[in-house]
Amino acid sequence: MPVKEGKMFIRALFDYDPNEDKAIPCKEAGLAFRKGDILQIMSQDDATWWQAKHEGDANPRAGLIPSKHFQERRFALRRPEVQIQPLKNSNRKSYAECAGHNSGSYLAGFRRSFRLSRKDKKTNKSMYECKKSDQYDTADIPTYEEVAKYRRQPNDKYRLVVLVGPVGVGLNELKRKLLISDTQHYGVTVPHTTRPRRSQESDGVEYIFISKHLFETDVQNNKFIEYGEYKNNYYGTSLDSVRSVIAKNKVCLLDVQPHTVKHLRTYEFKPFVIFIKPPSLDRLRETRKNAKIISSKDDKGTAKPFTEEDFQEMIKSAHVMESQYGHLFDKVIVNDDLATAYSELKTTFDRK
Numbered sequence: 001m002p003v004k005e006g007k008m009f010i011r012a013l014f015d016y017d018p019n020e021d022k023a024i025p026c027k028e029a030g031l032a033f034r035k036g037d038i039l040q041i042m043s044q045d046d047a048t049w050w051q052a053k054h055e056g057d058a059n060p061r062a063g064l065i066p067s068k069h070f071q072e073r074r075f076a077l078r079r080p081e082v083q084i085q086p087l088k089n090s091n092r093k094s095y096a097e098c099a100g101h102n103s104g105s106y107l108a109g110f111r112r113s114f115r116l117s118r119k120d121k122k123t124n125k126s127m128y129e130c131k132k133s134d135q136y137d138t139a140d141i142p143t144y145e146e147v148a149k150y151r152r153q154p155n156d157k158y159r160l161v162v163l164v165g166p167v168g169v170g171l172n173e174l175k176r177k178l179l180i181s182d183t184q185h186y187g188v189t190v191p192h193t194t195r196p197r198r199s200q201e202s203d204g205v206e207y208i209f210i211s212k213h214l215f216e217t218d219v220q221n222n223k224f225i226e227y228g229e230y231k232n233n234y235y236g237t238s239l240d241s242v243r244s245v246i247a248k249n250k251v252c253l254l255d256v257q258p259h260t261v262k263h264l265r266t267y268e269f270k271p272f273v274i275f276i277k278p279p280s281l282d283r284l285r286e287t288r289k290n291a292k293i294i295s296s297k298d299d300k301g302t303a304k305p306f307t308e309e310d311f312q313e314m315i316k317s318a319h320v321m322e323s324q325y326g327h328l329f330d331k332v333i334v335n336d337d338l339a340t341a342y343s344e345l346k347t348t349f350d351r352k
């Protein structure tokens with residue numbers, strides 16, 4: 001639905017240069033922008049070309065940008081595996097909506113608010129947070145997300161930290177180091193499983209042990225952020241397990257697959273998402289020559305020395321993650337050597 005002129009703000013999730021756009025009716029009339037820019041929508045009268053300005057731009061003249069639906073269609077043509085949603089009245093719900101939360105894409109007041117809970121001093125740009133909007137909540141193809149100026153409340157805290165990265169990048173080591181650095185301040189979720197409890201395990205410590213029937217019911221009720229099956233048993237992380245860490249007044253450290261991040265970007269959680277990225281192939285060979293990796297293909301979970309294939313896979317997987325989900329990351333830390341990456345992680349937290 002067209003918005004009141006100039007009242008809507010969006011965050012661009014891709015780079016756009018009108019000079020490279022063969023479809024634009026007049027290149028000079030186009031507005032170039034970069035991923036992450038906040039744009040003010042001045043008119044949506046045309047279904048294909050909207051008129052917009054950069055946030056805070058005093059110049060009254062607006063430029064043309066591709067409409068969300070038009071851009072999604074263009075992206076979809078390049079990625080035939082992705083199905084795009086109808087423009088309006090989509091029946092598809094985000095996970096967070098299904099789970100009874102207020103929409104998948106409120107987000108981001110806290111994105112970057114770790115450091116920037118007020119005006120970003122460097123750029124002097126205001127903080128924006130995502131707003132609920134059906135039209136802006138349906139796409140698997142990142143084009144724009146609707147945002148509203150973020151007004152930080154005095155008691156707002158950043159409570160959920162999501163760590164994302166390819167297998168072997170050192171994400172678990174970093175998480176472990178953070179945890180032991182201050183067990184009062186940081187916490188982790190306890191996963192659910194349907195496998196029988198082992199003698200040395202206690203319910204609620206290593207896992208929360210539940211029946212297959214209950215697990216399946218919980219899955220149907222969208223209580224899990226993620227789950228998987230291993231040797232005929234289910235394992236999963238529930239939304240409630242995140243809540244229970246936060247209820248203890250701790251920062252919940254969660255590592256998940258990047259595709260689940262969008263389900264966590266709710267008004268309730270406002271996660272801060274950190275991507276742990278591998279260094280160059282040469283640096284991987286150099287820094288990991290004596291390190292070990294637990295292969296996902298190895299049933300026993302035994303650690304083995306890294307192979308050249310592991311390094312290549314790590315780089316490839318990081319590249320895919322960044323290109324598909326980079327717009328969801330608030331911070332990227334390159335784990336070249338563990339001590340430096342950890343210190344960068346700590347500094348990020350300490351700036352809070």
Ligand code: 5GP
Pocket residue numbers: 191192195226227228229230235236237
């Ligand atoms: P185990 O039964 O030996 O404790 O764990 C078996 C497998 O379950 C491991 O590969 C472990 O990574 C996986 N697992 C443990 N917790 C979770 C979880 O919360 N979600 C998923 N998807 N897998 C898990």
